[in-house]
Amino acid sequence: MKITVFAFGTRRAQRTNAVVLLALAASIVGGGVAAATVGGFRINMTPSEPLGLWRIVPLDRPADRGDLVFVCPPQTTAMREARERGFLRAGTCPGGVAPLIKTVIAVAGQHVEIGAGVTIDGRPVPSSDLAVQDGNGRPMTPFSGGVVPDESVFLHSPFRGSYDSRYFGPLPASGILGLAQPVLTYAP
Template sequence: MTRRQAITVLGASAMLVGLLSAAAFLGGFRLNLTPSEPLGLWRIEAPSRAIAVGNLVFVCPPVTPLFEEARRRSYLVRGLCPGGVAPLIKAIAALPGQNVEIDEDVRIDGRLLPSSRLRKIDGAGRPLKSFAGGIVPPGYLYLHSHFKSSYDSRYFGPIPETGLLGLARPVFTIDP
């Protein structure tokens, strides 16, 4: 193969990858590379009914100093949400009006939330501040992941449901 042919093949390959990536993005597909949920290809689907506790969702976090710090600490990866981060994939653990109690674990309306033990430090030994707890306000969602090192509402509290992109549906995933 000549140099010119190699450059042509590489250029065509790069263009094909770019076109496929754009089509996947526009089709609502997202790649999850975090251990919060199974690794792999997911699709964002519009909910056909009101969202409920237990729904797995994609949500863009708000642009706040707390999330900017989370980005600097590499809790969040780069992406296309406002603030330059990727959407979070989390389960809805509490809806507006529900009471969230924070101690060593999380309780929602008095019931223990499974896999909700709080950590005092992150993987790099830096201190983690937890959400103080309280009633989830109107227009907000309390999010959770069963993964013990997940950065979720245990630490950042409820977030605006205006960032909700849709339900998270696995297409091709692998449990880590």
């Protein structure tokens, strides 16, 4: 038995239609992502916090301990190295990186000690043990500790593999975009 398949139009026309449909789909997806970004929404694809859609809520007060925030990392040597290692994703912050989503665990004037884990003003921070090496076997250098400077915050994620202030130290509070509010998230 022979099966005959009919295709309408020439192969060239079929390819042209396929390219047009693919371009249309890419435009719709890209437009949706751009609209979400402009509208204060971000997609978290790292295990530092639950995966999914988050919203940046304006912060009309100074950041405080316990605030879950989106923050643009400064363009420092440590952050450039983090980008080269693949710790930071591409995004809309200066330097072309995505904002980090982390919890503020210390503010200006608080004392941070780094050992096997982190202590703030002498109190141990749960889930703050340090990794000696990254996922590719490269050594991780912890922050040396000290007093959080004025107008700065010390950030943390309970995920052991998170790249946070345990390694890069305090960040300027001026980089905070706002509070991180889950919209549609999934914690694996």
